[in-house]
Amino acid sequence: MNSFMEQFKRSLVVAEKNIKIYYSKGPVIVFGLVFPLFLALAYVIGRNVPLKEILPGLIGMTTFFTATSVGPSIVPWETRSKTLERLLCCPVALWTIIVGDMLSSFIFGLVISVVPLVLIQILGIELLNFVLLIFGLVFANICFAAFSVLLSAYPPTDVPSTTMMLSSLVKFPLVFISGVFIPVDQLPPWGTVIASISPLTYYIDMVRHLFLGNGFYPLTVDFLAVVAFMLAFTFAAIKLHERTLAKRLS
Helix, strand or coil, rough: CCHHHHHHHHHHHHHHHHHHHCCCCCCHHHHHHHHHHHHHHHCCCCCCCCCCHHHHHHHHHHHHHHCCCCCCHHHHHHHCCCCCHHHHHHCCEEEEEHHHHHHHHHHHHHHHHHHHHHHHHCCCCCCHHHHHHHHHHHHHHHEEEEHHHHHHCCCCCCCCHHHHHHHHHHHHHHHCCCCEEEEEEEHHHHHHHHHHHHHHHHHHHHHHHHHHHHCCCCHHHHHHHHHHHHHHHHHHHHHHHHHHHHHHHH
């Protein structure tokens, strides 16, 4: 237990280092702030729909894009600058580094995705359970942060633009199949099946429950699915980085 806690403390140090170095990088700002902002504006402007019905998709997109903007680029940058090798020479496990990368991506996503919730409170928009929404927001940010670190595992490259491009090719289809623009209950049967493989689907469905009182899946299923994806992505990220580490350092 002491060993685990020591390693986790080192993950916090890795996360602090990432925050200082990578939050100001161009790709992080573009994919984590600028792009979600313009996508949100395109999503809202010109739609003759009550704001309360737009909010679940808007919150889902903001959380998803911000929480996945840092993770894909950290390991390639570390590989290129040779700091990954130096980290591995320290008394840290590989999972410690991966969790540190996840935490830095999680914090970035959480800070930005709280902004819509503040605006909701200012506008006085009612929702069924604010506490559950906060819990859902935290778990979703961890889930998407783990997903972003997983996306940086393959291919084992030292070119950040490559992983950012590949991660975008994965993230964009998920947005269109996850009920952001069309609720899951309005999709054809084949669309419902495809949507069920996306973690974003369950988070948006959860937010729809808490704002509108309706959703395609039971609220408990939404929470359990987000947690299950979170654990699966974390485990897969650690294992895949372990497998590709030798190629990355060669």
